[in-house]
Amino acid sequence: MSTRIGVLALQGDTREHLAALRAAGADAVTVRRGSELESVEALVIPGGESTTMSHLLREFELLDPLRSRLADGMPAYGSCAGMILLATEILDAGVAGRDAVPLKALDMTVRRNAFGRQVDSFEEDVAFDGLNDPVHAVFIRAPWVERVGPEVQVLARAAGHVVAVRQGRTLATAFHPEVTGDRRVHALFVDMVTGRA
Numbered sequence: 001m002s003t004r005i006g007v008l009a010l011q012g013d014t015r016e017h018l019a020a021l022r023a024a025g026a027d028a029v030t031v032r033r034g035s036e037l038e039s040v041e042a043l044v045i046p047g048g049e050s051t052t053m054s055h056l057l058r059e060f061e062l063l064d065p066l067r068s069r070l071a072d073g074m075p076a077y078g079s080c081a082g083m084i085l086l087a088t089e090i091l092d093a094g095v096a097g098r099d100a101v102p103l104k105a106l107d108m109t110v111r112r113n114a115f116g117r118q119v120d121s122f123e124e125d126v127a128f129d130g131l132n133d134p135v136h137a138v139f140i141r142a143p144w145v146e147r148v149g150p151e152v153q154v155l156a157r158a159a160g161h162v163v164a165v166r167q168g169r170t171l172a173t174a175f176h177p178e179v180t181g182d183r184r185v186h187a188l189f190v191d192m193v194t195g196r197a
């Protein structure tokens with residue numbers, strides 16, 4: 001039986017992640033409620049808007065269950081907004097009360113909209129540790145990583161900034177591999193979940 005991986009489906013580019021995970025051989029399902037979260041082995045948090053997703057996590061009473069599953073070691077992958085949410089600390093998190101909340105699954109400090117202050121979106125081929133050929137990375141109002149903890153492996157950089165990291169079975173990219181048709185990052189995550197990587 002293939003691995004059941006959830007995609008948090010409160011907001012953001014859920015469909016692209018479902019397709020990428022399926023192409024990588026996983027049984028991908030949407031997660032909007034606690035019972036669905038309980039049924040998955042791992043979770044993808046998509047790109048979108050981290051402040052809105054934080055608000056909806058509270059509204060759907062998913063914030064505490066998600067934090068506790070992550071604290072118990074559920075593997076997770078976050079792209080862009082998802083990377084922001086997985087961090088231990090978020091800089092420029094937004095207006096108090098409507099800000100992005102850190103789920104603290106990956107020991108890093110991220111700056112929200114960091115590249116976005118310079119240029120809203122851009123694309124670049126980046127070398128990605130463990131992959132033979134560069135990944136064509138699409139950045140859309142993307143964060144960058146300003147600090148990583150001792151357990152965190154840096155997988156990619158762009159314009160001198162850290163844009164992909166891994167800690168144990170948790171993965172985060174500031175860019176959106178789900179929109180390019182290149183399934184290697186999702187395949188890496190599926191392998192991380194099943195213990196092959």
Ligand code: GLN
Pocket residue numbers: 046047048049050051079080081082084112113140141142143
């Ligand atoms: N700027 C968005 C945020 O703060 C992230 C953008 C994205 O996911 N493409 O959540």
